[in-house]
Amino acid sequence: MLDGFYIFLESGVVSYEKLLTPTLTPTKARNVVNELIGVHILESRGGDSKTVVIDNYAVEWRRDNSLGFVVVALYGNVLRGKLSYLSSLLDKVVKKWRKFTEGVGSGGEPEPEKVSTEWEPVFSRMLREAETSSLKSKFGGVGDASINNGTTADRTAKGKETKAGKGKKAAASSNPNKKLSKTQAAALDFSGENQSEDQILQDARNTFLPEEGDVAGWDEEDEDYSDEEEEDGGGGGGGGWGLGLKNMLSQVTGNRVLTEADLVPVLETLQQTLVSKNVASEIAKEICTSVRSSLVGKKMSTFSTVKATVLPALEQALERVMTPRQPIDILRDCVTKRETRSNQPYTAVFVGINGVGKSTSLAKTAYYLKQNGCKPLIAACDTFRSGAVEQLNVHAKCLDVPLFQKGYSKDPSSVARAAIQKAKEDGNDVVLVDTAGRMQNNVPLMTALNKLIVENKPDAVIFVCEALVGNDGVSQLQMFSRALSSSNSKTGVDGVILTKFDTVSDKVGSAVTLSHVTGVPVIFVGVGQKYNHLKKLSVRAVVKSLFKD
Incomplete structure (x- = not known):
């Protein structure tokens, strides 16, 4: 269940890189590793091993001080403490890599071709053996933990259940169009393990719920220009x-x-x-x-x-x-639809690439709507990413709003349709649909998302994007819009939420570019972790940020 594995010199030169799941993009992985090097390793040279959380990824590493290299494993934070084999694997990799680089030279940097042809099969075998051993230990040693090329992303459900191995957790395929077995679906469910549910919920409330007396971001007035x-x-x-x-x-x-x-x-x-x-x-x-x-x-x-x-x-x-070509106001549109007495809830689908904060942005939007008199229902339609349903369930409990979910391995479009029907029956006037992250150029995944849009005809498709990506967000949004456009559905994306906007005050111009080039409005910007840290983007705020010395 690892997402990525790195080996690099303390100088920052990467010797070996392996991405194991499609959810961890090269850019995201490099950002995580760069922060690890610059913030955690270089500032704490006394520590040879440690685990930290960076951008929702747990990052565990081992350092070899004799040769000056570091081995790093990245995996979803929801799995922290659950990969029992990882500590032993990291120790073994340190020993193997030390032996592999003997005689390389003073730089300690092996030839890329040698890494590809000689080290790659060694590491793949080590990972496969570690994961297989862990499964056998956990489920009595019975069953076929088949792994292709040693990667979690390519793992399939070829193993047949036996009486002793019944209920074994097998990893899910990265192909969302392939139906998962019950055992694969169970592998994605981590509720009830390690921390108690009450403790997880309390931690989330401390993190996300506003302090008493806090003014919501959308109610804050922009500071006036000072003479x-x-x-x-x-x-x-x-x-x-x-x-x-x-x-x-x-x-x-x-x-x-x-x-x-x-x-x-x-x-x-x-x-x-x-x-x-x-x-x-x-x-x-x-x-x-x-x-x-x-x-x-x-x-x-x-x-x-x-x-x-x-x-x-x-x-x-x-x-x-x-000024967008087609302005959108979620609250206004929700109230308008409710007052038509159509008995149809206002539906918004949240889309975007991996790891940009879709679920948190959805939760903030739910909080905003609830604070303004709406009755939202959250639909868990990310049925493939491990821990996605549990993460959304924590948000729903913090917000005290209903969550509709069918677990894993289900067709997201069918789950969304059932959620809309449930909202109609229970009197919820808004349905906020969470979807799995996907790269904009991944044709099969974009086709699956397009199916959800076409079949459920949402009132709005909200694209969630990190403000940190700058003008790259324009190409991401344009590709999503093209992929989601079809002859019998709405045209593409209706609005944008920019996350981490509070960290890019000196580069706020990307929001201006995105709005103008695409014609899609920025409806909210995320300015912190709390649910009320959601602001509307105003021209006055942009002017002040653009000309701040």
Whole structure:
């Protein structure tokens, strides 16, 4: 049940990399490993082994100080403490790799071809033996734990159940179109193991539920532009966002009419600033063109401020760029549908690539709707990722909203259909559908998702994307929209939720680019872990972030 395995030198050079499941993408794996190296290993050289959690992955490693290399295993945090064979496997890999690299040279870096042809089969055999031994130990040593090429992702259910081996947990296939057996489905269910359910629920409540008196993100008012920030040395001497804009216009302010020649150097600086904050160059140019048309011929008085002169032009330009072709308001649309007395719940399907925070974003949306008088029901339609149903069940209990689930190995489209019917019967006016993460270029998985959309005809398809990916999110969204478009269904994606938005204030321009290029609105941004850490993206907030020094 490992997701990935790495061996690298303490310098950061990767000697061996193996991704074992499709849920762990190369980019995600590298991000996790980079954080492990930069934050946990380099800052704690005294420790030769440890387990940490990074971005929902448990990461366990062993260090060999004599040769200066580290072996690392990555797996879903839900499995932490459940892979009994892992500690022994890591120790064995350290010994084998030490022997494998004997005589390599001072750099300690073996040839890639040698790693591929000689080390790869050694590691695959070690992993296969470790997993097989673990299964035999747990289920009496009976049964065929068949593993293709030693990888968890390729494991199949070829083993026949015997009386002694009945109920053995076999790993699920990564192919969502292949129906899982009961034993495979059971392998994905980790409820009741290790921590008690009460303890898990209490930990989740401490993590996600807002503190008493907290103001919800969607109720927070954007800070007004401060006149003090526009004065040199204002705000305690720090360079405020307004100071940056004032410096741009300092050469042209005065009691005269602005000409296009006056604005050329200013707009060049403005365009460079926008591009540096992840606004696409063509969009930055469009914004500057709009600002120029608003300011040419405008008289600047001696006492003009940046706020009074430039901000209205900037806000209008950004508002035009960020106004979607088809606006969406989940709360408004939900209430509207409820008031039509159609007895049909408002349905929103949450989609996106692996590990971006779909389930948490769905839970935040459920909290938002419930706080505003709606009665949401959550549908667990990620029926393939281990621990997905349990994770969603914890959120549902924290939120005190119903969860509809059929366990694992079921057709997600059928589960969604049954959930909508259940909501109708119980009077729930919103159904929020969780789906399995998938890469946008994975044709079979995208076809399965398209089936869910076509058969259930949701009111909205919400694409969840990390703000950290910057403008790569545009290509992800475009590919999802194309894949989900069909002749007999709605066109693609209706709205976007950007997660981890609080970590990218200096690169907020990617949100501007995404809205403008795709025409799909950013309906919410995630700004923290709590359920109420969900904000609506406002032009004023974008302006302040774009021009913060």
